[in-house]
Amino acid sequence: MAKTKKLSGRKRDERITAYAFVAPAVILLIAFLVVPMIYTVYFSGFKYQIMRPDAMKFIGLENYQKLFSDKNFWIALKNTVYFTVLVVPFQCALALGLALLVSKKFRGVSIFRTMYFSPQLTSMVVISVLWTVLYNANPNTGLINSILTSLGMDPIKFLSDADTAMNSIIFMSAWQGAGYQMMIFLAGLQGIPKDQYEAASVDGANKFKQFLYITIPGLKGTIKYVIMITMIQAMKLFTQPYIMTQGGPKNSTKTVVYYIYTQGFQKGNFGYACSIAAVFFVIVVTMSMAMKKVTAATD
Amino acid sequence: MTKSMKFSAKFGKFMFYFGNIVIGIIFVSPLIWMVSASLKPEAKIFANMDSLMTFLPTQASLANYAEVFSRLNMPLVFKNTLLYIGLILVLDLLVNSMCGYALAKFEFKGKGLILNLVIALMVLPMEAIMLPLYIEMSQLGWVNTMAALVIPFVAKCFSIYMFRQFFCDIPDDLIEAAAIDGSSPAGTFFKIVMPISKTVYATVFILDFVAHWNDFMWPFLVMTGEDKRTIQLAVQSFFGTQPVHYSAIMAALVVSAIPMIIMFIFMQKYYVEGIASSGIKG
DSSP: HHHHHHHHHHHHHHHHHHHHHHHHHHHHIIIIIIHHHHHHHTTEEOBBBBTTTTGOOTTTTTHHHHHHHHHHHHHHHHHHHHHHHHHHHHHHHHHHHHHHHHHHHOHHHHHHHHHHHHHGSSSSSHHHHHHHOOOOSSSSTTTHHHHHHHHHHOOOOGGTTTTTHHHHHHHHHHHHHHHHHHHHHHHHHSSHHHHHHHHHHHHTOOOHHHIIIIIIIHHHHHHHHHHHHHHHHHHHHHHHHHHHHTSSTTTTTTTTTHHHIIIIIISSHHHHHHHHHHHHHHHHHHHEEEEEEEEHHOO | OOHHHHHHHHHHHHHHHHHHHHHHHHHHHHHHHHHHHHHSOOOHTTTTTTTGGSOOTOOOOOOHHHHHHHHHHHHHHHHHHHHHHHHHHHHHHHHHHHHHHHHOOOOOOHHHHHHHHHHHHHTTTTTHHHHHHHHHHHTTOOTTSSHHGGGGGGOOOHHHHHHOOOOOTOOOHHHHHHTTTTHHHHIIIIIGGGGGHHHHHHHHHEEEEEEEEOOOOOHHHOOOOOGGGGOOOOHHHHHSSSSHHEEEEEHHHHHHHHHHHHHHHHHHHHHHHHHHHHHHOO
C-alpha cells in the first residue's frame, strides 16, 4: 500500500518535471517559429507597407495574383532552380570524389581530409569576398583570369557577365560546401563491409566495377540524404549573390530569398513579401517531403 | 608477387599520393592566396599574378592586420559575436537537452504531439518567417539588442532531436536506480544523466557554434548599429568601405576565420562526428 502510494507520487513528480522540462523549448518554438509562420500567411492577405502600418488593408489573394504575373518573381524562381539543379549534382559528386580519395587509412590521410574540409572553416561571407577578388575580370588583378591567360586562354568575365555570373557562384559554392558532404560520405563509406570489395576483386572486378556495384549501392541512403540537405540549402541562396553581385548583372543572380529581402526590407512591401515567403515555404516543404517519400519508397 | 606486380602496386601508391597532393593543393590554393595576400603590402598583391610567386608572402609583415584593427573595432566585434553565441549556446544546451530528455524518458500527455511538432518544424526555413519575426522583434523593442539575436534562436528542433536520440539510448535501469536512491526526476537528469552525456553536448555545441559564427542574414537584418556588428557583418561592410585596400580585406578575412580554426582544432572529433551522425540518422 505504502509502496503504490510512493510510486504514484513519483509518477506525479515525473509528469510535473516533464512539463517543466518541455515548456521553455515549446514556448520559444511557438513564439518564434509557429507564430511568425502563421503571420507570414496572415500578412500575405494584406496590402501592408512597412512605412505606413496604419494603411494596412485586407486584399484577399491579390498579392498572390500579382506574384504570379510578376516577371521578377519568375526570374528569381528560375535562377534559384537553376542554381539548385546545377550545384546539387556538382557539389555531391565532388564531395563523393574527395571522400573516395581519403576514405582509406594511409599516412597523412588526416592532413588531406583537413585540406578538403578547410573551406568549411571560413564562412560564406569570407568566401564570397575572397572569390569576388579572385574572379576579377581583369587578368592583372584577378587570380583566376591571370592563370587562364598565362595558359593561353581568353579571360572570362565571371561575375560581370549575365551569362557566367550564376555559374561562377555555383562553382564557388560547390567548392566551399563539398567538404561538409565529404564528411558524411566518409561515414557512409565506413559502413560498407570490406569483404565485399575483397570478394569482388577475387572475382576479377576492377576498381570501376567495384565502385559501380558495391560503393554506389552501399551509399544509397547516404547519397539521398546528402542530396536532400544540399538541395534545401541551395534553395535558400542569398549571401553569395548579395555580396558578390547584388543580384546582377541583369538580375541573373537574383534569387527567391533575395527577392523576399528586396520587396520586404528594401522596398517595404511587407504584405507582398510575405506572399513570396509563403510560396517559398510551400516549395521547400514540398521538396523535402517529396525527397523523404522517394527515400522511404526505395529503401 | 612478381616484380612487375610489385612495381605496379608501388606506382599505384605513388600516383595516389601524387593525385591527392595535386588536388589538395589546387583545392586550398584560394585560401593560400588569401593568407599570403594578407601579409603583403597592397602594392605587391597584384604585382606578380602571372607567376607562382603570387602564392608566397613576399615582404611579409603584419601591417595589414594593424590596419584592420585600427579601422574596425575588432575587440568590440569579437565581444559582440562571442557574447551572443555564448548566450545562445548556454541556453540552447540547457533548454533543448531538457526538452529532449523529457521526450526520451518521461511519459506525459501531449508527448507525441510535441515530438511531431519538433520533427515537422525542422524543415521550416528561417527565410520564410523572417519578415514577421522582424516585426515581432521591433514590437518587443529588441531591434539592435542582443535579445533579437539570442532569444528567437535558443530553441532548435534539430538540437532537441539530437538530444532525444542520445537520451533514448541511456538505460532505464540507471534512472530507476537513481530514483530508488531517492533522487528526484529533475535531480537524476542534472546530476546523473548530464555528466555521462558529454559527447552529445559537445556535438550540439560545436555544430551550433559553427552555424552561428557563420550567421549572416539575420544579424544583418536586426543589427544595424555600427557598434552592434557581429563578425560577419564587420567583414562584409569592410569589403565595401573606402579606402578599399585588398591586402587589409584579406587580413580581415583571415582574422575572422581564426576562432573557427581554433574551435576546429579542439573540437574536431565532435564536429566531424556531428556532421557524420546527422547523415546516418537522418
